[in-house]
Amino acid sequence: SIYEMFGNECCLSTGEVIKVIGFKINKLIASICENNEVSRFSAKVELPLNFPGLYKVVADKTPYLSIEEITRKVFIGPTRFGHPCFYSPEDIKLTNITIKHGEQITFNSVEEVNGTMSVNCGVVRNNQSHSFTLPLSQEGKFYECEDDQIYTLKEIAEWKIPKSRNRIVRLSNTLHTWDSSNPLPENFDGCLILTPVYEVQAVMKFRKDIVHILSDLDIEVKDITDCYDISSFLQPLSLEDVFERTSKEFPMTAEIMDGPSGSQKPYNLLYTGKEIVIYKKYQATRVLASEIRSNSLKRHFLIPMSYKGKFKRRPREFPTAYDLEIARSEKEQLHVVATKAFDSPHRELYSVSVGDQFLVQQCQTSEVLYEGRKKLIDVLACEQILSDTYKKVLLPMYMEGGFVEVIHDKKQYQLSEICKEFRLPFNVKVSVRDLSVEEDILAAVPGLQLEEEITDSYLLISSASRPEESWEIPVYRLNMSVHLLSKHVHTVVPPVTKTTVEEISEEQYYMVRRYENQTLHPPPRPPKKPT
Known part of the structure; x- marks a missing residue:
């Protein structure tokens, strides 16, 4: 049988021994869903796994x-996706705890x-976590809990579609403008039933790459696992697999x-068959930045602290007086110009006019007359800049106006200086490009908002073959497989470490922000008008 996959022709001869290393969803067949059923008017459309949107x-x-059925069909593991939640409509009485009906079990x-064989589980009661185990033999009805992520x-394809089941998803946020090539209806914001199409991932005796075989390929195979020495096959590892190895196992050759895929260094150097040395695993800091643009199609970047370019400040925009209070600092006085008029009800x-200029002072409370009664509200004390003097004024903190910062600081800053001296988010433009790299992708961006450190x-x-320089590669955003070699490794780390500015997709941007902020409390909401 000869077939072509991803441009590579592969011949599966009679008697060929194949070691299956995994199953992977290759694509999804989607149908528009109404009341948890396929719509009668819905045509099936094929969606690639990189189809945009958040769901x-x-x-x-x-x-x-049974618990055994869950473990067989649902992914359970140490990663952030591997902790599914279920509930039972009946109480479950165990030796040391009773799980109440409807209680969420992680x-x-x-x-x-x-x-x-058992599953380690947990429930949360009064902000306290309680751990227990459920044997795989435990029977009963177990339903999935709602997932707000x-x-x-x-x-979803990799972690959230159980084996032998379809998955219904609801579109949460479209990330790109609709065009005629989009297989979904324009302005679609409903539910889809996703049916996975699998491929088999395998290694073969005389090939050093991973073979991808579509699950509908018409060949007959026989299971010979029990009578064959499978140790003679290569063992592929993902970057996540490598990262989970203990620190003592590094360095290693692979x-x-x-x-x-990708033309940017070092990704264009990481081709199939290349030998690399992996020196260590670690956590590193990046600054998440987005292009300043009026429309939604912004570019997003992860900037290493070692970036050698310099930045000049760019004016920030503030939609409310409350944002001015958040942005003000003891280091320098915040100077702004009003871009939108506001008539005060008190x-x-x-009352603000377009073009009014203010120096922001501090937050305080002020007594106002509201519907015949005196009421204390939060206000922002400012100095209005007039032609030859200053006038003290009070702006209501709930004021929905518009302000643009006036920049007096002409200094050029390193990235580390900005993170140390100013509060993010912070607007900048590259004034001196990073001369240590061939192409500084930030230099052509007209304006950047440095959003947060991650x-x-x-x-x-x-x-x-060329160990004189090393590269940092991200574990969770690079799709790459390696197999380890039993070669001697020079333990000396190369003197030059290259770190690159990484441009990430909009989907990756939302994922980075989600994982960084999932343990943080949301910011306080601005005050409302007095009632």
Whole structure:
């Protein structure tokens, strides 16, 4: 049988021994969903895994009938996606705890406990976590809990579609403007039923790459696992697999089995068959930045602290007086110009005209007359700049106006200086490009908003044949497989470490922000008008 996949012809001869290493969803067949059923008027459309948009998973209304069925069909593991939640419509009485009906049970891991395969579970009661185990033999009805997270289609395909089941998703946020090539209806914001189409991932005896075989390929195979030495096959590892190894196992040499796509360094150097040295794993800081544009199609970047370019400040925009209070600092006085008029409903507070200039002072309370009664409200004390003097004025904190910052600071800053001296978000433009790289992709961007510092996982690697310089590569955003080599490794890390500005997609941008902020409390809401 000869077939072509991803441009590579592969011959599967009679008697060929193949080691299956995994199953992967290759694409999704989507149908528009109404009342949890396929719409009668819906045509089936094929969606690639990189199809744009963010989606919410709709809880499956079909119950699982045992813990064993859940472990067989649902991914449970140590990653952030591997903790599914279920509930039982009946109480579950265990030795040390009773799980109440409807209570959310988090499945954390599968392991052997006292000779019995079980799932480590947890429930939260009064902000306290309680752990317990459920044996795989536990029977009953178990329903999926509602999931309030958002996911890309690729994440749903990899982690959120149970084996032998479809998945209903609800479009949460479209990320790109609709065009005629989009297979979904214009302005679509409903639900889709996703049916996965799988491919088999395998390794073959005399090939060093991973073979992708569509699940509908018409060939007959026989299981010979019990009578064949499978140790003679290569063992592919993802970057996540490598990162999960203990620090003592580094450095290591590896050969790339499945290289990433991309023309930017170092990704264009990481091709199939190349030997690399992986020196260590670690967490590194990046600054998340977005292009300043009026429309939604912004570019997004992760900037390393080692970036050698310099920045000049650009004016920030503030939609409310409350935002002025958040942005003000003790280091310098905030000077702004009003871009939108505001008529104050209170005689004691100032009415703003377009072009008015203010120096922001501080937040305080002020007494105003509201419907015949005196009431204390939060206000922002400012100095209005007149032609030859200053006038003290009070702006209501709830004021919805518009202000633009006036920049007096002409200094050029390194990235580390900005993060140390100013509060993010912060608007800048590259004034001196990074001369240590061939192309500084930030230099052509007219304006950047530095949004927040994030911490991410990286591997430090170099070419085995040219170990004089090393590169940082992201663990969770680079799709690459390697197999380890039993070669001697020079333990000395190359003296030059290259870090690059990474341009990320809009989907990756939302994912980075989601994981960085999932443990943080939301910012306080601006005050409302007195009632």
